[in-house]
Amino acid sequence: MGGIAADRLRGFVERIERLEEEKKAIADDIKEIYAESKSLGFESKILRKIISLRKMDEQERNEQEELIDVYKHALGMI
Structure with missing residues (x-):
């Protein structure tokens, strides 16, 4: 070169x-x-999760939370 x-x-x-x-x-x-x-x-783990959630737009965050609720319900967790 x-x-x-x-x-x-x-x-x-x-x-x-x-x-x-x-x-x-x-x-x-x-x-x-x-x-x-x-x-x-x-709790560091929870802070990291909150930071991750704050990076998402509201619609993406809501969709993820709804899916988590569906999965938890299917597993008898709620």
């Missing part, structure tokens, strides 16, 4: 490496928040 192409490739690699470092730092921050919430009595 020539000089310009090699420089561009190096630039891409360095940018990706920098973003990977930032991603790890953010993941560490999130882990600390879960630990803090757990120390205050909150």
Whole structure:
């Protein structure tokens, strides 16, 4: 590879490496928040589920909750 192409490739690699470092730092921050919430009595598993539900639009969330209720009913859980 020539000089310009090699420089561009190096630039891409360095940018990706920098973003990977930032991603790890953010993941560490999130882990600390879960630990803090757990120390205050909150359940990490439930917080993760709530966050997952909040990412969905209302219709998708309602459909999922209805299906869960159907399955629970079929299994005699409700």
